[in-house]
Amino acid sequence: MKEIKHFIFDWQGVLEIRGKINKEIFTWIRENKISASVLTNCPGVEDSLFLTISHPGNIKKIKPNEEAFLIHLRKINFKPEEVVFIDDNPINTDAARRVGLESLRYINNEIFFKEIENEFRYSSPNNRS
Numbered sequence: 001m002k003e004i005k006h007f008i009f010d011w012q013g014v015l016e017i018r019g020k021i022n023k024e025i026f027t028w029i030r031e032n033k034i035s036a037s038v039l040t041n042c043p044g045v046e047d048s049l050f051l052t053i054s055h056p057g058n059i060k061k062i063k064p065n066e067e068a069f070l071i072h073l074r075k076i077n078f079k080p081e082e083v084v085f086i087d088d089n090p091i092n093t094d095a096a097r098r099v100g101l102e103s104l105r106y107i108n109n110e111i112f113f114k115e116i117e118n119e120f121r122y123s124s125p126n127n128r129s
Contacts, residue, residue, distance in 0.1 A: 013088035064095035
């Protein structure tokens, strides 16, 4: 089981599906005090729940450009091996793997939570060395 200290989410297709907020994931982040950020190709996304939100308007790159992931990692100050990236697009999850991130393709909440439970152990970033 891999230890993870931070989750990077895509916005459209994971945190927002067909124009509706994915309340189950937002609740999970909030209730479990999950360290999370957003890397999205949708400009103008804002939410105070997240450590930071990177989008083309503030990093000048889009996924699957590997530089977008590297810029975001510098912003959040985590090592690639401490992070899992979640996106519904396999092109983006493949790009994340190329820069050393663990990566999950989002299908639905049931599969997401099973994969998180079975493959990763979350460790609060307050325990960082």
